[in-house]
Amino acid sequence: MNKPDNQSRTEPNAVTPRAQDYSQWYLDVIKKACLAEHSAVRGCMVIRPHGYAIWEKMQRELDDRFKATGHENAYFPLFIPLSLLTREEKHASGFAKECAVVTHHRLKSVNGEIVPDPESKLEEPLVVRPTSETIIWEQYKNWIQSYRDLPLLINQWANVVRWEMRTRLFLRTAEFLWQEGHTAHATEKEALEETWRMLDVYADFAENVMAVPVIKGRKTEGERFAGALETLSIEGLMQDGKGLQMGTSHYLGQNFSKSADVKFQNKDGRLEFVYATSWGVSTRLIGALIMTHSDDTGLVLPPKLAPVQVIVIPIFKNEEERLKIVEEAKKVAAELKSRGVAVRVDDRDGIMPGAKYYEWEGKGVPLRIEVGPKDLEKGSLCIARRFVPEIQGEKPEEQRRRRKSFLPRAEAIASIVPTLEAMQKELLERARAVRAGRTRVLDKIEDFEKFFKEEGGGFAWVHWAGNAGQEEEMAKRFETSIRCIPFEDQLPPEAKGEGNCILTGRPSKQRVLMSKSY
RNA sequence: CGGGGCGUGGCUCAAUGGUAGAGCGCUCGCUUGGGGUGCGAGAGACUCCGGGUUCAAUUCCCGGCGCCCCGACCA
Numbered sequence A: 001m002n003k004p005d006n007q008s009r010t011e012p013n014a015v016t017p018r019a020q021d022y023s024q025w026y027l028d029v030i031k032k033a034c035l036a037e038h039s040a041v042r043g044c045m046v047i048r049p050h051g052y053a054i055w056e057k058m059q060r061e062l063d064d065r066f067k068a069t070g071h072e073n074a075y076f077p078l079f080i081p082l083s084l085l086t087r088e089e090k091h092a093s094g095f096a097k098e099c100a101v102v103t104h105h106r107l108k109s110v111n112g113e114i115v116p117d118p119e120s121k122l123e124e125p126l127v128v129r130p131t132s133e134t135i136i137w138e139q140y141k142n143w144i145q146s147y148r149d150l151p152l153l154i155n156q157w158a159n160v161v162r163w164e165m166r167t168r169l170f171l172r173t174a175e176f177l178w179q180e181g182h183t184a185h186a187t188e189k190e191a192l193e194e195t196w197r198m199l200d201v202y203a204d205f206a207e208n209v210m211a212v213p214v215i216k217g218r219k220t221e222g223e224r225f226a227g228a229l230e231t232l233s234i235e236g237l238m239q240d241g242k243g244l245q246m247g248t249s250h251y252l253g254q255n256f257s258k259s260a261d262v263k264f265q266n267k268d269g270r271l272e273f274v275y276a277t278s279w280g281v282s283t284r285l286i287g288a289l290i291m292t293h294s295d296d297t298g299l300v301l302p303p304k305l306a307p308v309q310v311i312v313i314p315i316f317k318n319e320e321e322r323l324k325i326v327e328e329a330k331k332v333a334a335e336l337k338s339r340g341v342a343v344r345v346d347d348r349d350g351i352m353p354g355a356k357y358y359e360w361e362g363k364g365v366p367l368r369i370e371v372g373p374k375d376l377e378k379g380s381l382c383i384a385r386r387f388v389p390e391i392q393g394e395k396p397e398e399q400r401r402r403r404k405s406f407l408p409r410a411e412a413i414a415s416i417v418p419t420l421e422a423m424q425k426e427l428l429e430r431a432r433a434v435r436a437g438r439t440r441v442l443d444k445i446e447d448f449e450k451f452f453k454e455e456g457g458g459f460a461w462v463h464w465a466g467n468a469g470q471e472e473e474m475a476k477r478f479e480t481s482i483r484c485i486p487f488e489d490q491l492p493p494e495a496k497g498e499g500n501c502i503l504t505g506r507p508s509k510q511r512v513l514m515s516k517s518y
Numbered sequence B: 001c002g003g004g005g006c007g008u009g010g011c012u013c014a015a016u017g018g019u020a021g022a023g024c025g026c027u028c029g030c031u032u033g034g035g036g037u038g039c040g041a042g043a044g045a046c047u048c049c050g051g052g053u054u055c056a057a058u059u060c061c062c063g064g065c066g067c068c069c070c071g072a073c074c075a
Helices: A022-032 A049-068 A089-098 A133-143 A188-208 A255-259 A284-293 A319-337 A353-362 A373-378 A396-403 A409-437 A445-453 A468-478
Strands: A036-038 A045-047 A079-081 A101-104 A107-110 A113-116 A121-128 A152-161 A175-185 A215-218 A230-237 A242-253 A263-265 A271-273 A275-282 A310-314 A343-345 A367-371 A380-385 A404-408 A439-441 A459-463 A481-486 A511-517
Touching (some): A022 A284, A045 A049, A045 A175, A049 A152, A049 A175, A049 A188, A049 A284, A133 A152, A133 A275, A175 A188, A188 A215, A188 A242, A188 A275, A230 A481, A242 A255, A255 A275, A275 A284, A284 A409, A310 A353, A319 A367, A319 A373, A353 A367, A367 A373, A367 A409, A373 A380, A380 A409, A396 A404, A409 A439, A445 A459, A445 A468, A468 A481
Parallel strands (some): A242 A511, A310 A367
Antiparallel strands (some): A036 A045, A079 A121, A101 A121, A107 A113, A152 A175, A175 A275, A215 A230, A215 A481, A230 A242, A242 A275, A263 A271, A367 A380, A380 A404, A481 A511
């Protein structure tokens, strides 16, 4: 990476990036943090070790929550026979436009060129799973006979392929990693409860682990998952004012059990189709993390998702000093490790400490400990935070001073865990504040237009009673869509109550959440 | 699939109708070390592919291919 000149040096903690071009800013952060890059394969992404380590942390947190709600992991095939995928009509037509299809099973050399062997054409094409409902329900048919087999609560960690026209690292790639839960229940009530429960799991994860505040609600008919009776989602607001769907939980009713013919015998001995749910979150969440917290210096990670929570940087002049200081740095690291902190010592020689600061800040490491000769002498440590809570009107250099603190050694080490916990909370608060600053309760279409065309946009709470065609009109005029019809408790107090549709003026019982989106 | 932009050392880019240059990175040496040390030496490019114009093309023209951005499609 190029060394920035003095003018382009960045001060950490800028919540709103100076970059006008968010696309470029987003890519810069990913690059600085070494998270991912485009691969030579169209629309596909290479996740680099640091990015993958974040995903692993997410996986662990989510998996714990799935297990705690009674779910088990399993794995199903990558390939779905075409006839299986097309059994559920709406589901098939919903995904039809973005399927990768395998048609041959062998290659052959023709005139010196290796091509699919025409003789090896499959009798039935195989679709690379865009999602696994169909193949999983085909299997559930064999697993479910009695009400005693229910509920069946399964989750799968997998990759899926959706052949998107346009891709963006993490936010939309042709192949992505995700988890998909697929559950079967004896009653509609139980399935609905599961649908709502898993949305709560996602919302809890988003806020308490990712430190990204979300709005919970239901999708409009047009945005519903193909084949679902109800789609719930959590919606986050990114720093550029665009909304992002961060997770979905679907109530599938009996659609998939009917098309796969999955019946069970209830307590009365009668045969019934089972009720289904499915729910998923993907590596898109890493995109959400980046777009929510990062600044011009690079990535900012909530401590709970930081693969390295504390980086220890030894500072030394000569070999003699190096030996002593690195030894002390390793001791400090060992003490932190015993307290459950993910810590690393950057003892690389020949790289200036300042360069290391920039590097680890770019990667989003929450805390840095500097150990130098003076610390050894005084028995102290320097602790620097990746970010500090904003103070209005504060100058950058004041803030920089506030980011660092010099503490007696024991005190410094004891302060790490509480500081990480505090930073986790501060990050959520900061994201909440940014979102609040970009959220409006709007009643007039002129105000709506001004908000999205002049003020950068964000979340708009508006009354809506339009039809699908009128939703389309809003999309054309303002590039906005209904992100969700929020649950009642999700509305801010000033947005509650009845009113009139912002477009048609027709009476509306409740406001919906509108924004531009990814 | 439409609209725009770009393909030049590893990266970011410059220049030129006469076969290329910088910064960063990399290697070696010294120097330096609490916010991107400084100096010196060195390695590294058939200028995306194909064709055309020309005495001569990296440069101009045409056609591919690839990438990026903006739309349509979507987690």
